[in-house]
Amino acid sequence: MEKVNSIIDNLPMQTYKGTSVLDAARSVGINIPTLCHLADLTPEGSCRVCVVEVEGVRGLVTACTYPVSEGMIVHTNSAAIREARKSVVELMLANHPQECLSCQRNLDCELQALASTLGVREIKYGGERRQFAIDDSNPFIIRDNNKCILCGRCVRVCKEVQCCNTLDWTERGFNTKVTPAFDEDMVNTSSCVFCGTCVSACPVGALTEKAMNGVGRPDKKVKTTCPFCGAGCNYDLN
Ligand code: FES
Numbered sequence: 001m002e003k004v005n006s007i008i009d010n011l012p013m014q015t016y017k018g019t020s021v022l023d024a025a026r027s028v029g030i031n032i033p034t035l036c037h038l039a040d041l042t043p044e045g046s047c048r049v050c051v052v053e054v055e056g057v058r059g060l061v062t063a064c065t066y067p068v069s070e071g072m073i074v075h076t077n078s079a080a081i082r083e084a085r086k087s088v089v090e091l092m093l094a095n096h097p098q099e100c101l102s103c104q105r106n107l108d109c110e111l112q113a114l115a116s117t118l119g120v121r122e123i124k125y126g127g128e129r130r131q132f133a134i135d136d137s138n139p140f141i142i143r144d145n146n147k148c149i150l151c152g153r154c155v156r157v158c159k160e161v162q163c164c165n166t167l168d169w170t171e172r173g174f175n176t177k178v179t180p181a182f183d184e185d186m187v188n189t190s191s192c193v194f195c196g197t198c199v200s201a202c203p204v205g206a207l208t209e210k211a212m213n214g215v216g217r218p219d220k221k222v223k224t225t226c227p228f229c230g231a232g233c234n235y236d237l238n
Contacts, residue, residue, distance in 0.1 A: 006072040015068050022050055022063040025076055032076050033085060033114055035203055036151035037064040041160055044152050048088045049114065052076045060084055086118040094125035096204075097146050103205040110203035111149060132177060140194045140210050145177040148206040154178060154198035166192040178206075 002017040008025050015024045020043065025032050036047035043064045051060035055073040060081065068074075075081070092111060100106050132145040155178055158167040168181040180190055199207045 004068055004070040004072075006068045006070070006074065008074040009076055017069070018067050020064055021052055021054075021061075021066045021068055021072075021074055021076075024068045025052075025063065025074070030076055032063045033117070034064060035110060035114065035149065036153060038153050038156070038201060041153070041156040044156070047092075047149065047151050049085055051081060051084050051088075053078060053081060082118065085114075086120060089115050089118055089120055090124045092149050093120065093123055094127060095129050096149070097129075098123065103147070104208045105205035109205060112204075128174075130174070130177075135179070136210070137180075138190075138192065138194070140196070141199055142208050142210055143178075144206050144208075145179075146206075147204050148178060149204055150176060150178075151203060152178075153201040153203065154207060157197045157201040162193070162195055162197050164191045164193055164195075166190060167198060 003014050004017045005012065005014050006024065007013070008021070008028070009030055011028055011030070013024060013028055015027065022032050022034065022037065032050050032052065034047070035049045036044050037050065045062040045065035048062060050063040052063045052066075053075040054061055054066065055075075063074075063076070089111070093115060096111070097103075100109070100112055103109065106112070130146050135143040135145065152169075155167045155169065158164050166180050167178055169176060170179045170181075171177055180192065196209060199209055
């Protein structure tokens with residue numbers, strides 16, 4: 001496979017052609033923040049948190065989707081980049097419930113951690129917020145689309161890892177949300193196998209397990225071969 005030479009933050013490196021700027025940077029210990037990216041899933045480039053500068057390219061590009069090429073010079077942490085990332089997070093928070101203290105993911109939330117790292121101290125933008133009903137049609141999982149940042153990680157793990165194709169995008173624009181495709185009957189006809197992989201993939205508090213609310217499946221350790229799933233599918237090799 002062809003290799004290419006590039007420079008990321010003054011660090012010369014050689015990587016395989018087609019490697020993303022994100023993977024190339026991470027391979028030498030340069031941290032670029034991400035929200036919609038998950039290793040081994042198709043990169044989506046939807047959150048815009050991983051933006052970087054490539055010399056000779058107008059504007060910022062998303063490191064998770066942009067491939068390194070021969071002679072490329074990349075900057076990942078300039079003042080302009082940090083400001084752009086901060087604006088992205090501020091816009092997400094403008095349409096996000098301000099209830100971190102009562103959220104199950106408090107102190108374990110990627111959006112919260114990123115806001116802190118980027119120095120977001122206030123909700124800068126006002127305006128209308130989404131008002132979705134909480135979906136508890138799944139016997140084990142609660143979906144709060146008001147907290148969803150539309151990263152698509154749950155949709156992609158459901159399709160690409162579990163091959164269930166239960167989750168997908170519905171509606172458009174401001175009303176875009178993730179729901180079970182075709183509003184399935186979650187108990188009787190859904191393709192959902194209740195594996196919990198989507199909950200594990202969610203970076204915020206949009207998907208949580210009912211067991212954590214004191215109802216539904218009790219927390220119990222089981223043997224599993226699944227590398228992602230925090231819930232366990234009861235598949236026992238022995
Ligand atoms: Fe690259 Fe979301 S992590 S756009």
